[in-house]
Amino acid sequence: MVELLLILISTVFVNNVVLTRFLGVCPFMGVSKRVETSLGMGLAVIVVMTIASAVTWLFQYHVLIPLDIEYLQTIAFILIIASLVQLVEIVLHKTSPALYQALGIYLPLITTNCAVLGVAVLNIQKNYTFIESIVFSSGAGLGFTLAMWLFAGLRERLELSPVPKCFQGTAIALITAGLLSLAFMGFSGLVKS
Amino acid sequence: MLTAVLGLGQIGLVAAIALGWAAKKFAVDVDERETKIRAILPGANCGGCGFPSCSSYASAVSAGTAPINLCRSGGSAVVENIAHIMRMKVETSTAQIAVVLCQGDDRKATLKYHYLGLHDCNAANQIAGGPKLCPSGCLGLGSCVAVCAFSAIAITAHGLAVVNRERCTGCGKCVAICPRHVIRLAPATATIHVLCNSHDKGGVVRTYCKVGCIGCGLCRKAVPSAYVLDRFLAHIDYSHAALAVLAADAIAICPNQCIVDFTKNYPDDRLLHPLPAIPDRPALVTDDEKAQR
Numbered sequence: 001m002v003e004l005l006l007i008l009i010s011t012v013f014v015n016n017v018v019l020t021r022f023l024g025v026c027p028f029m030g031v032s033k034r035v036e037t038s039l040g041m042g043l044a045v046i047v048v049m050t051i052a053s054a055v056t057w058l059f060q061y062h063v064l065i066p067l068d069i070e071y072l073q074t075i076a077f078i079l080i081i082a083s084l085v086q087l088v089e090i091v092l093h094k095t096s097p098a099l100y101q102a103l104g105i106y107l108p109l110i111t112t113n114c115a116v117l118g119v120a121v122l123n124i125q126k127n128y129t130f131i132e133s134i135v136f137s138s139g140a141g142l143g144f145t146l147a148m149w150l151f152a153g154l155r156e157r158l159e160l161s162p163v164p165k166c167f168q169g170t171a172i173a174l175i176t177a178g179l180l181s182l183a184f185m186g187f188s189g190l191v192k193s
Numbered sequence: 194m195l196t197a198v199l200g201l202g203q204i205g206l207v208a209a210i211a212l213g214w215a216a217k218k219f220a221v222d223v224d225e226r227e228t229k230i231r232a233i234l235p236g237a238n239c240g241g242c243g244f245p246s247c248s249s250y251a252s253a254v255s256a257g258t259a260p261i262n263l264c265r266s267g268g269s270a271v272v273e274n275i276a277h278i279m280r281m282k283v284e285t286s287t288a289q290i291a292v293v294l295c296q297g298d299d300r301k302a303t304l305k306y307h308y309l310g311l312h313d314c315n316a317a318n319q320i321a322g323g324p325k326l327c328p329s330g331c332l333g334l335g336s337c338v339a340v341c342a343f344s345a346i347a348i349t350a351h352g353l354a355v356v357n358r359e360r361c362t363g364c365g366k367c368v369a370i371c372p373r374h375v376i377r378l379a380p381a382t383a384t385i386h387v388l389c390n391s392h393d394k395g396g397v398v399r400t401y402c403k404v405g406c407i408g409c410g411l412c413r414k415a416v417p418s419a420y421v422l423d424r425f426l427a428h429i430d431y432s433h434a435a436l437a438v439l440a441a442d443a444i445a446i447c448p449n450q451c452i453v454d455f456t457k458n459y460p461d462d463r464l465l466h467p468l469p470a471i472p473d474r475p476a477l478v479t480d481d482e483k484a485q486r
Contacts, residue, residue, distance in 0.1 A: 063200075067196055067200050068196065069197050069200050071197075072197055072200065072201060075201065076200075076201060076204055079201070080208070083208035083209075086212055087211060087212060090215045090219050091215060091219055093219065093221050094219035094221055095219070160311045160316065161311060161312070
């Protein structure tokens, strides 16, 4: 139990996917202009990451390893995650229109997201058990959402601030992201992992 | 080698079958009228109709829960097209244009203090009622510019919001965001306006603005049918039919030059500033395409 809690905290804060692992940077920059949309995206990432990690874990240990084709891991995972996200989108559209309204537009964005694939691969590399990998991936999703949420809040404030001309737009966004990452470095003393 | 090819092929096949099955099983019927309406709406997502985006307005119209004539940005052409798709009759509404009822830029109006905060009118207005002595004049910090989906508003070099009458679609976004209520929607056909928004008495207005309406009532005396005097502020009665001809007679009379005809005596220096580029908008449906339907 303590072990699981440690995994969760370390993925959310210490090894935050975006701010320390450098994964999923494109949605981090792209969908972070409004707090509302960033939370929607974050929620979708949490859902997809957890499901994708569970399925790819099962796949790795029950299909790839028995068939002795582990070297196909990357391409097989891409295939699985892409079709899984499509499946989730189709099912959501029919069964829960409200949830589809909230998450729907973000789901296609996540299909080929490197953070989702990265977390699925990390699960295998770290030799996590099934439960551990689920905790790890939902923690990674939470960390992604936290980073997005903070960043979107900062960018909303930035929009109203008098930014010098040479810093406007992407430049100031990248600088802000860098400062946020620096701030998250402060967590690195928290857990050893 | 063979295992790899077969294995991956199997995965792909299973995924494809599962997706195909799901797409059939969980298919959602989309009203084809909705797709058509979405295609002819301007796509600027200005929110003037009261819906957050053009596509949500399209779905509301096709579901029959929203009237067809709410898209003011698209003008009568869009309303006609929607009416055609929905097989409804057109109820025309007159086109409107936003007007900034203020001429008090930094050369004409007196400042209360020097403002250095957030570049936003709503923020500035919360600090002792804004940096201008006039309680209702334009602050010129551009909250309306930021909210305009059609790039129809610009701030002049002297800090005054000016609406481009060709680009403005009358969506009303700027009217809603302005903390001073200095922007109004007026009929597009009305080109003459009293450009002041202050209800203060004449003596007070004179202390802070060189071009404010002092409520002297000379315009109303000259053309009683075109002007209305309301708490020391004159404004045009837009409902009057022969407005354009009548109202012009009072322009020269106004002691503070508050009455402006956009087609004649509008100062050129307010127009000599670059407007931001127009964002891309999908083309409206042409008459040929209409005939095909």
